[in-house]
Amino acid sequence: MLTAINDTARIARAGWTLARHDALIPREYAHLAPAPLNALASVLRLGAANGTKRPGERLAIAFERLGPAYVKLGQFMATRPDIIGFELADDLARLQDKMPPFPEAEARREIEKAFGKPVDDLFTDFSAPIAAASIAQAHKARLKDSGEEVAVKILRPEIEQKAAREFRAFDRAARVLQSASKTIRRMEPVKFIETLKASAAIELDLRMEAGAASEIKEILAANPKTRAPKVHWPLTARRVLTVEWIDGVSVSDFAELERQGVDRKALANLVVDIFLDQALNAGFFHADMHQGNMIVDGEGRLALIDFGIMGRLDEDTRRTFAEIIYGFISRNYRRTADVHFDAGYISPEHSREEFAQALRAVGEPLQGRNAAQVDMSRVLQQLFDVTDLFDMHLRPELVLLQRTMVTVEGVSRMLDPEIDMWAAATPTVKSYIENSLGPRAQAEKLRAATRKAMDVAPKLPHYVEEIGKAAEEFSAMRREEKTPAPRHNLGVWLGLSAVVIAAAAFFFR
Template identity: 50%
Template sequence: MKGPHNIWRLIRTGATFERTGAMTVALEAMEVSPRLRFAARMLGLPFRWLGLKGDPALPPVTRAITALGPAYIKFGQILSTRPDIVGAELADQLKYLQDQLPPFPQAEAHAAVRAELGQPVEVLFSSFSEPVAAASIAQVHRARLADSGEEVAVKVLRPGIERAFRRDIDAFYLAARWIEILAPFSRRLRPVDVIAHFEGVVTGELDLRLECASAAEFAANTEKDGGLVVPRPHWGLSGRTVLTIDWAEGIGLNDLAAIDAAGIDRVELSRRVLTLFLSHALRDGYFHGDMHQGNIKVMPDGRLVVYDFGIMGRLDEYTRRVYAEILMGFIRKDYRRVAEVHFEAGYVPADRDIDEFARALRSVGEPIFGMEANRISMARLLSYLFEVTERFGMETRTELILLQRTMVVVEGVSRSLDPHLNIWEVSRPVVEDYIRASVGPKAILRDLARTARVLARFGPKLPALTEAALVRLGNPDVAPRPAGGRARLVRGVIGAVAFLALGVAIGAAL
């Protein structure tokens, strides 16, 4: 019955989009052909007779998504991070969806805490407030621990949310496959992969133990970062559906009057928001992936507080080096090097002309660098870069999606604090420090040492492997090989032993 149910859910989705006026906007954002737009309008004609649906004060797509419920609201939040798919204007409208659901009853929150933690709220907490924030997946209560009196935030999943999301995600997959079939041009954007990315994000957010682990890891990585506070999770009062974490007060970064009244330097605060994010992304390869103004506050003493660790980004070391070199290339206006990095990383097909690609990149960078400092924009750079890389056959890089989106959001937060912020001037020292530490002779030696440590784990097996190889060489009846093959085998064994010895020496020196 799953197939018919999914089809019915898609029909309901289409009907809601028609009744809110969102269908035309969505089709235009996706650049659907006129023929398919006409077909969609004809199919939706009967539903328009049912009348308008949703809050008419909202833009059409936002109105449709809020009318469809939690899974769609969450998907809308994800799409607000993908201007490469829905366009900058629609992505900006979808940012409205951050916290737009009413809270569920207090009694249900108490029941969820008891079911997860095994004791009633009254035993665990001396106070437990009404919801102070409600989002698509969970809501937050302010509480005080019964034993120590510490103030904490208790996050509780919405009852039945996992089942509801699972049902709607199945329908999303069906819609994505149809889109790829009916609109072949959309395959570059990989609709099914977008849904898979959404599923991964939601799956992580539906298990609050993972968010608890994310908060703990992020706190460990950043404990030496001056001017940053990461609330401490309480493992004993957390589980799959409940998360308890330290309460931390602060001024919202959108409350500029309160920041000024507290005597906090907004220019310095703006720079710190940006440099901390870049440090986490490049230095740690682990960064907060949802750094909008609702998740960052500033304490009266000027320290930043970050909240909500449901969406975190992770980059492997190779991707971090690639990203740093691309950023550094733009900062230095070395467009040839930026082009080379794209080709070396396999981001652009090898059969494309690297000189033409470098020329196209220059057309992206030069207009931006010619602007005044307060108009230089990472968002604009990424928008132009999407256009250029699409022309040269670059597919969407899923590992960079969250990083690129968060960079744009962080820029917006920083620029709201200091409209004259020069993003390149602030970014340059962080990127240069990372490149000095990670792309150079010292980095090569570290890579060799790490490789040697991996080979060393096979050290106990190496004598037996060497003996077996030599036996095969000396006894053709055991494993006959051509002469060239024997020579390669000998060189391989000797090379492995020599490399292991070199790696051990380097490891000892480091």
Template identity: 30%
Template sequence: MLKMMMVTARDRARLTEITTVLLRYGLQDLVRLLGLTRLVNRFPGRDETLEKQTMPARLRQALEALGPTFVKLGQILATRTDLLDPSWTDELEKLHSNADILPWGRLEKQILNDLGDRPENVFAQFDPQPIAAASMAQVYRARLHSGEQVVVKVLRPGLEKTLRADLRLLTFLAEAIEEQSETLARYHPRRMVLALATALNHELDLTQEASNCEQIARNFAGQPQIKIPKIYWQWTSPRLMVQEFLPGMSPENPAQLASEGLDGKILAREGAKAFMQMVLEHRLYHADPHPGNVMALEDNRVAFIDFGMVGRLSERRRNQLLLMLDALSRRRSDGIVNALIEWGGDETIDVTRFELAAQNFLDKQGAKPMILGKALADLLSVVREFQLSLPTDLTLLFKALITADGVLHRLDPAFDIVATLRPLLRNVLLHRYRPLASRRRALALGAQLLDAGEDLPQTLRLLLCRLKQGKLRADLEINNITLLSRALERAAVTLAIAIVTAAFALGITPWLMASSLRILGVPVFPLLGLMACVAGIFLLALRLRR
């Protein structure tokens, strides 16, 4: 309660606004769960058209109305296909839609400050009408004095203060959800808010996106079929980024691509190879490869743009993923089961039933070439059925793979990504187990063992010395041992009181029974003894029950 009062005192206006929006879109259950009903004096009016809409659609509209922080939260929720049903994630995917355009006057002063001069002086040509607008930024076309066509990405003004306040409130709400609902605690809301804070901190600094873009460009150096836009660092700052304009086409319309002389099959093959290279070789990949961020260029080249959301894999996670993808391509259920149990971390799962579900999943894919996006979606439904919660880095990757596979099948409906994936899997596995790589791992392991070996003699001498002196002590930490200690203490005190009371009772009973004191002819002390006995039995039964 005190924490609630502190939060509402600091950000009461924003919290009230959030509550009002949730109620307006018919999310009363969520408001009640969070304990926010007392923040509004009256129920806000609700559009009658909302009654005909699904709950996921109303949630999506409420997140859009609440602004960039909640839009980004919805986009993160859209990646949690291991936790949420497709009816929710499919609706939340629509949060990628364009936002309202801010007029030039709202941005002009900020752009001038970030460029250090007026745009018409920095660029040979600058169009103040944006070509795209998102919840965090707007994008403009321009041309440098040297003739290169560029795009200028500008953060919306005043974002940071609102985002920081929203993150404070979401942290509080996530804690409230975990404390008040065991069902929703399974979704790990605090972890989601932490992931949201990380993503927003990156997006509030456009130099992070520029660095991601430049690193991926270096990874594809020497591969002319893959194009990554160039960054112009002399005009790039945390709130503004200038990068190369790529005159490409979206893969959404294969017929239009064909009319321009582009081959969908070649584009699908090159795009798949590039994306899987990012994941399996570079371990730095585009985490949002929807059709607006993947482009087809002349000569059947593939371009990737907008690196505001990227994923990173540790070497260990990449190796786990390799084994799982290899098992998937070979249709081996045991490899899939082992990977999912390790990722889910649930030791109580019924392995036999889980193995049967994995085999049913493979049978469901049929004998035809496996569609990776559909296979992963079916696999995640198995994860939801067994209530496993996958690590955040994997859910982001799986969502990116499903999105990329959808783009590839628009380009070539018959595309078999698993067939394209097998040679790459083989090469990466061979590279991992080649003699030089194995020698490096052996040397690293040897160094760790050598360090431990140097400490071993001293540790053994100390252990033997303590044994001789009888001073060997072990500190054990057992969950809930404090509660057990208190329970034993209470039991001992109860037993002691019972024994002492019984001793006194046995000692004074003969004297009391011999007393002649009576009231209305009834012996007083025997009556009191009977009442005390009944009360004692009742109290003892009550304590035993507790």
């Protein structure tokens, strides 16, 4: 009972803040809500702030006001343009994850708690906070024993408990929403919040970030033009992460890059290159590659930092992704279409030719044009329109990949407005295709398959029976899948969810 009241109070506070920014039932979508609610919305909207901004911008401002859990919710929503629409996702992606720092004394207490020793026994020159975000803040220091410079990231005090409370309220709101409307139910809000919780749980354990940093360091080691910080494991715990300090210029500090005469064109290419290399060759990629998370060091190497949000792709997805890009580069739309069908992204009753035609409409306008002439977000919007048209089931990791691609494109375009993204992508994609799909790889696979076949030959009769069963299950599954995929309507979703939050807040009061 008490938690219900508590949750409701939280939802009500959120509803109020959203309303004050006209982000609860945005006027742009109000016409989709039933008339009485529309009237209520007009009243709530009176005197709302930021009237000239887009709905997504207003939502982002409200989320920043509402604190860490909402910032995470917004960032998470930004990774799903396939659900919430491209414009809103884009506006939310610009959400500023900056918060006032917590006091240095508290940071020191956290370190002492984690390692059972006073900070001065572990570090010297422990600095005041240098950057603070919703989940953690960073300090600069030196290791006491070796004198090496390090960055120390520390979780906000009690952030886990605070996040848990807000997420419980989200969950309650999502359940109310889910039972309120079929349209909303199709968006699976409860599952959405569950996934958000799971991804936040990873960010709330800095050992996971340390693991990611270490893995990316290994991946980048092959490229002498890049680097990632080394993890200092003895000074890393759930709430504290200690990594090598990277001395250099942040890629967001454009003026300083200029002053140091950094070759911007080469850097832009390198950004594209390392993204594709991680995604294709390693299947593990930094999914937050904005300019603030990249540093050019004293030797001109590009360093990645901040490994809180990562993406992982299995081999099939990687191959599909490479094939898709390669299809665009080589203008072989039929091949790209086949890849989509063969991967099961599109159900077989659609026409391959028509899908190829839709892809051609996306790809042809891009040929021979550089970044300055192409609006990549519009291209992606068009791609999502195509996926909607063909009831395509996008896997979340593929959406995260596409989203990261847009960020990467933005950074490289900022560095070199004339960059030709296709040309920049070609070498990595081509060599991946050659290595993983080329004749040598095929021969390797054949050899492995033959060896396996020899192993299993004696068990063959049993397998035949199993395969028969599986085939039956599969076709049954396919029949079920043929029910049309939900068409997501941002307006309806935003409007209705907002209304129900408001109503729930009112009734549970």
